[in-house]
Each structure stands twice: as structure tokens, then as C-alpha cells.
Amino acid sequence: MVADGPWAVEMEKVTVAFGRTVALQDVSLRVRRGEFVGIVGPNGSGKTTLLRTVLGLVRPVRGEVRVLGAPVERLGAVRHRLGYVPQLAAIDTRFPVHVLDVVLMGRYGQIGLLRRPSAADREAARAALARVGLADLAGRQIGQLSGGQRQRVLIARALAVEPEILLLDEPATGVDPVTSGSLYELLNHLHEEGITIMMVSHDVGVVSQYVDQVACLNRYLVVHGRPEEVLTTEVVEDCYGCGAMFLTHGDLPHIVVGPHRKKGLVARVSPASQRKQAGE
Amino acid sequence: MFDILGYTFMQRALVASTLIGAICAIIGVYVVLKSLAFIGSGIAHASFGGVALGYLLGWNLIFSAALFSLLTALGIGTVSRRSEVREDTAIGIFFAASMALGVVLIGLLQGYNVDLFGFLFGSVLAVSQADLWLSALLGLLVLITVGLFYKEFLFIAFDAEMAEVVGVPAAALYYLLLALIALTVVISIRVVGIILVEALIVTPAAAAYQLTDDFPRMMGVAVGIGVASAVAGLFLSYWLNIASGAAIVLTATLLFGVATLLSPRRRLALKEAAEAEESTQWAAE
Numbered sequence: 001m002v003a004d005g006p007w008a009v010e011m012e013k014v015t016v017a018f019g020r021t022v023a024l025q026d027v028s029l030r031v032r033r034g035e036f037v038g039i040v041g042p043n044g045s046g047k048t049t050l051l052r053t054v055l056g057l058v059r060p061v062r063g064e065v066r067v068l069g070a071p072v073e074r075l076g077a078v079r080h081r082l083g084y085v086p087q088l089a090a091i092d093t094r095f096p097v098h099v100l101d102v103v104l105m106g107r108y109g110q111i112g113l114l115r116r117p118s119a120a121d122r123e124a125a126r127a128a129l130a131r132v133g134l135a136d137l138a139g140r141q142i143g144q145l146s147g148g149q150r151q152r153v154l155i156a157r158a159l160a161v162e163p164e165i166l167l168l169d170e171p172a173t174g175v176d177p178v179t180s181g182s183l184y185e186l187l188n189h190l191h192e193e194g195i196t197i198m199m200v201s202h203d204v205g206v207v208s209q210y211v212d213q214v215a216c217l218n219r220y221l222v223v224h225g226r227p228e229e230v231l232t233t234e235v236v237e238d239c240y241g242c243g244a245m246f247l248t249h250g251d252l253p254h255i256v257v258g259p260h261r262k263k264g265l266v267a268r269v270s271p272a273s274q275r276k277q278a279g280e
Numbered sequence: 281m282f283d284i285l286g287y288t289f290m291q292r293a294l295v296a297s298t299l300i301g302a303i304c305a306i307i308g309v310y311v312v313l314k315s316l317a318f319i320g321s322g323i324a325h326a327s328f329g330g331v332a333l334g335y336l337l338g339w340n341l342i343f344s345a346a347l348f349s350l351l352t353a354l355g356i357g358t359v360s361r362r363s364e365v366r367e368d369t370a371i372g373i374f375f376a377a378s379m380a381l382g383v384v385l386i387g388l389l390q391g392y393n394v395d396l397f398g399f400l401f402g403s404v405l406a407v408s409q410a411d412l413w414l415s416a417l418l419g420l421l422v423l424i425t426v427g428l429f430y431k432e433f434l435f436i437a438f439d440a441e442m443a444e445v446v447g448v449p450a451a452a453l454y455y456l457l458l459a460l461i462a463l464t465v466v467i468s469i470r471v472v473g474i475i476l477v478e479a480l481i482v483t484p485a486a487a488a489y490q491l492t493d494d495f496p497r498m499m500g501v502a503v504g505i506g507v508a509s510a511v512a513g514l515f516l517s518y519w520l521n522i523a524s525g526a527a528i529v530l531t532a533t534l535l536f537g538v539a540t541l542l543s544p545r546r547r548l549a550l551k552e553a554a555e556a557e558e559s560t561q562w563a564a565e
Contacts, residue, residue: 055445079447086442095313095438096495105435109447114428141493161446 005069008033008165008196009054014063016049023049025220026063031198031213033164036191038207038227039200041217047200048087050217051167054198055084068164080110083163085154087170093143099153100138103129106160128159132186148179155186165196172203184210204231284518292412293404293471293524297510300468300480301528303419305506306426307464308485309499310457314437319356319458321478322371324465326352328474329378331399332385342414342466349462352378357458361451402473402525404517415467422460422467433457434495471510473525480525483532484509490536490543505535 009031016024024046031037039047052058053065056072056079065072068081075082083106103125104117111117117125129135132152142150151171158166168187172180188210191197201207207214208227216222216230223230284290311320330348334341352374360367386396398406407415426433435443436450436457444450461481468477488501513528520527 057441057444075447079445082445084442084445086439090441091439092313096489096493096498097434097438098494101434101495102438105438105442106446108431108435108443109445111431113432113449116431143493157442 006032007066008035008068009198010064010066011050011053012064014053014060014065016046016053016058016060022219024053024060024217027217027221028063029215029221029224031196033196034191034194035213036187036197036211037199038211038214039198039217040202040204040207040214041222043202045218047217048169051084051169051198051200054167055082080161081164083158083161083166085158085166085168085171088147088151088154088174091142091150091154093150095142097142098138099134099140099142099145100125100129102142102153103138103156103160106157110161124162125156125160128156129153131159132156133182147174148176151175151179151183155183159190163195165198166190168197168199170200170202172201172206180206284515289405289407290518292407292409293514294511296407296412296415296471297514297524297528298507299415299419300464300471301484301507301510302503303422303464304468304472304477304480304510305484305488305502305504306499307422307461308481308483308506309488309495309502310433310437311461311481312485312489314457316457316461317478317482318368318371319353319360320461320465320481322356322375323349323353323458323462324474324477325375326378327462327465327469328382328399329385330382331469331474332382332389335389336385340410340414342411342418342469345469346418346463346466348378349466350459353458353462354455357455361454397523398473399469400473400475401523402469402471402476402517402528404471404514404524406470411470415470418463418467422463425456425460429453429456471514471524472528473523476525476529479529480506480510480532483529483536487532487536487539490539505532505539509535 007030009029011027011029014024014027015022027046027050029050039050041047049058053060054067054072056067056075059073067075068078070076070078100122104121106128107117107121107124111121126135126138129138132155134149134152134156137145137149142153145153151174155168155171158168166187171183171187175183184206187197187199191210197211199207199211204214208231211227213225214227214230215224285294311317327345327349330345331341333339333348334344337344356367356371356374359365359370395403395406397403432443432448432453435448436453440450440454443453464481465474465477468480472480484506485498485502487505488498491501492498509532510528513531514524516522516531517524517527
């Protein structure tokens with residue numbers, strides 16, 4: 001096993017390109033163990049690519065990535081400490097598998113080739129399903145679930161790994177507000193238990209509520225830091241490349257992105273920057 | 281009516297049909313679920329080059345076809361995992377080239393009595409004792425491999441990327457699956473023929489897919505349909521004096537039609553019901 005350092009993920013000047021298209025440029029980002037990091041940015045800003053790079057699914061053309069101290073090219077046993085929740089659209093809903101089968105797949109890497117899942121593996125899968133509130137749907141075919149339920153199955157599959165780092169790609173997409181609320185509560189619990197979480201989201205408002213650190217990405221890393229410090233209107237404008245502002249509905253800040261930078265949207269202050277101003 | 285079973289060639293053909301009906305159906309389940317139908321078709325067509333080469337060199341044709349198909353499978357797999365050429369384009373180029381090579385080689389063999397029609401569309405009479413043994417051996421190899429990597433093949437068919445994330449060697453298993461497709465094609469060539477073998481792989485699995493939502497059951501139903509098609513097709517081929525491959529494939533197609541009619545489009549209906557009932561809360565402690 002790799003020596004334990006303070007960092008869950010270390011990215012050093014990482015550049016990722018697909019053919020001539022640069023998806024990430026010179027991104028340096030460090031995630032402390034136990035931290036909850038939100039990664040925000042517009043479509044095509046490289047958020048998903050960043051997660052895939054950490055998982056070793058994409059090789060950087062330049063730069064260095066270390067996960068739990070291990071270089072990403074040779075993750076080895078570190079793989080079994082990572083939980084990944086891909087975008088919901090990546091799943092074939094007509095595939096003839098049952099909910100528990102899908103969750104159990106999370107453990108196949110640890111089980112190893114030529115072995116059958118043990119009672120302990122099944123137990124872990126059931127526990128993960130219970131964790132997301134789907135214990136009684138274990139025998140359902142995945143096509144018979146709603147989008148929100150399927151999303152929870154994917155989270156259960158990542159939890160079945162019993163991960164130290166959980167990486168989620170837009171977990172609240174296609175999920176109704178009540179369900180996404182409980183999703184974030186669950187993530188909060190996991191965070192309190194000490195699991196490192198990296199979550200890609202386009203919902204800046206929600207991210208700023210729950211996470212310790214936020215990274216604004218637009219191919220390059222615009223800013224990285226505590227949400228109340230970094231999520232200013234200027235930063236968000238810089239990240240999204242156009243006028244943007246925060247609105248507040250009750251306690252929930254929302255972001256509104258305008259069509260053009262120079263149009264002079266009247267930037268209203270977010271609760272975060274209000275707090276910042278009050279502190280000064 | 282079944283007195284034809286007294287003939288040795290018919291007995292051999294019957295054993296071979298049962299064998300390939302089952303193996304094609306099992307491999308077909310993965311081919312259907314992982315959308316590999318076109319790759320399978322490409323591998324099958326490419327084997328024609330191998331058959332012709334075998335004739336020219338005087339090798340056992342199943343052996344030379346196996347060699348050619350495996351190389352093609354690995355070639356297609358390599359191209360499809362890099363993205364310089366689109367996968368379907370690569371397959372189109374590969375299999376046409378291999379078939380063309382086969383035609384050229386067969387052309388060089390003028391004067392030899394080559395049963396071209398039998399190779400393309402299957403022939404009951406073609407199964408020799410040596411072929412049967414080699415087929416049985418390769419078939420056993422395919423079945424054992426599927427049994428050993430059952431859970432991994434299921435995983436990469438469902439979600440290859442996640443398989444890679446949790447540390448399952450997804451790339452190696454993908455190549456292995458393509459190799460199994462190649463071997464399955466080769467075993468089936470004698471009875472079903474190069475042109476039609478893909479149908480015997482895809483159709484029973486597709487029919488089973490209409491009837492069940494359960495993976496092991498899908499495999500079982502596919503095997504049942506595959507064996508039934510192969511055996512029934514074989515007898516039809518003898519009685520009607522038509523190419524066995526065509527008779528087998530048309531029987532399978534008929535069964536597929538029946539399965540589609542019996543499938544009450546349950547998947548869609550059930551999914552809509554689930555969407556409607558969705559309001560469950562998260563139980564996050």
C-alpha cells in the first residue's frame with residue numbers, strides 16, 4: 001500500500017487533449033483527504049474530463065496526477081478505494097440486470113477474476129442499497145426504475161466499493177428537487193464520515209452550500225478555494241465567460257448566466273459575497 | 281420420416297447443429313447487449329479469406345479460418361479502441377478486403393472442386409468427422425471461457441467504463457470476447473455458412489431479449505431458440521433440399537417474430553409505471 005500523505009488527489013500542471021482539442025490546460029489542483037470539493041463550470045469546460053483523469057480513464061499529455069499517493073498510471077490497489085458515479089445517461093436502461101446485480105458490480109474489482117461474490121460482498125451491496133433508501137427494490141430490473149431511483153442505484157454501486165474517495169458527475173441531473181435535496185444530505189453524511197468527495201455540478205448555488213472547497217473550471221482552473229471566498233460575481237463571470245449573477249430564492253442562491261459579457265447585467269450580490277463584504 | 285438419421289452425415293450434422301445452436305446463442309447474448317452485431321458480421325466475412333487460404337495450402341479449413349478470424353477480431357478490436365478511424369468504417373474495409381482476398385485465392389484454385397456455395401450458405405453434407413471433433417473442442421473452449429469470466433463479461437457488456445474504474449481488466453476482456461466471437465463463427469461455418477452465421481448469433485439472443493428481463497434466463501431462452509432453430513432448420517434443409525444455413529436462419533427469424541408478438545412491450549409499459557409512481561424519499565439516515 002502507498003504511504004499515507006495529506007492529499008487525496010494531487011494534480012500538477014495537467015493538460016489533457018483529445019486530438020487537437022484541449023480539454024484541460026495546466027490544471028493544478030490538490031484535494032485534501034476528507035475534503036468535499038465542488039467542481040463547477042460551463043458545459044465543455046472539462047469537468048467530466050477532470051474526474052476521468054483522476055480515475056485513470058484519460059491520460060494527460062502533460063503533467064502529473066497522484067491519487068492517494070499513487071501515480072495515476074499505476075493505481076494498482078488504490079483503484080479499490082475509489083467510488084465513481086458517472087452521468088446517468090451512460091447507463092443502458094434496457095439491459096436485463098437487476099438492481100442488486102448492478103450494485104454488486106461495484107465490488108467485482110475487489111473480488112477479482114475467476115471468483116464468485118462472497119456473502120460479505122452481497123452484504124456490502126445490500127448495505128449500500130439501504131444507504132440510498134432502495135433496499136426493497138433490490139430485485140427490480142433497472143428499466144423499471146425512475147430516473148431518480150436509477151441515479152441512486154449508481155451511487156449505491158459506488159458506495160459498495162466502500163470508497164475513500166467518491167467522485168460524482170452531475171449526480172442531481174434529471175432528479176426532482178426533493179430527491180436532489182436528500183442526495184446532498186447523503187453526501188453531507190458521507191463527508192462527515194471522512195470520505196473525500198469530488199462532485200462535478202453546474203449548480204453553483206447548491207455547491208456553495210455544501211462543499212468545503214470549490215473549483216471553477218473553464219478548461220483552465222479559474223479559481224479554487226472556499227466557496228464564500230472565491231464565488232464572487234467576477235469569478236463566475238470569468239469562469240462562464242459571460243455576465244453572470246447570483247439570485248437568492250429564500251436560502252438557496254441560484255446562478256443566472258447572461259448571454260453576453262458586456263451587456264452590463266446588474267450584478268446582484270450572492271449571500272456568499274454578502275458575507276464576505278460584511279466581514280470586511 | 282426420421283429414417284434419415286440412419287445416415288452418418290446426418291448424425292454428424294445434427295450433433296454439429298445442436299452444438300452451434302447453443303454456442304451461437306450464448307455468444308449472441310453478449311453480441312446483442314453490447315451492440316457488436318456489425319463486428320461479428322465483419323469477423324464472419326473475414327473468415328472467407330482464411331477458408332480460401334486453407335484450400336490453397338491444403339490445411340484443415342476450420343483451422344485456417346480460425347486463424348484468420350482471430351487476427352481480424354484482434355485487428356478490429358485494436359482499431360476500435362483507438363479513434364483514428366471510425367470503428368464501422370474499419371470493419372467495412374477489413375471484411376471486404378478479406379473477402380476479396382478469398383475470391384482471388386479461390387480463383388487461383390481453378391480445377392479444384394471447391395464447394396463455394398456450401399461455405400457461403402452452409403451445407404449439411406459438409407461436416408466431416410475431423411470437423412466435428414475440432415468444432416466440439418473449440419466449442420468447449422468457448423463455453424469454459426464464458427463460464428470462467430461470466431461476471432466480468434456481464435459487467436463489460438453493461439458498463440465497460442465502470443468495469444475499468446473498479447479494476448476489472450476491461451480491455452483484455454473485450455479482446456477475449458471478440459476472440460470468442462471469432463471462434464464461434466468458425467465452428468458454425470460448415471453448417472450455417474459465412475454469410476448467414478451472424479444471424480444465428482444475433483437472432484436467438486434478440487428473440488430471448490424480447491421475452492425476459494433477466495440475464496441468466498435470457499441466456500437460457502436464447503440457447504433453447506438457437507438449438508431449436510438449428511435442428512429444425514437442418515431437417516427442413518434436407519427435406520426441401522435447400523442450403524442448411526438459409527433454413528436455420530429463416531427458422532430463427534420465424535421464432536424471433538413469434539417472440540416479438542408475445543412480448544407485450546413490457547419494458548416500456550413498466551418503465552412508464554415506475555416514472556409515475558416515483559416520489560420515494562431518500563432514506564439518508
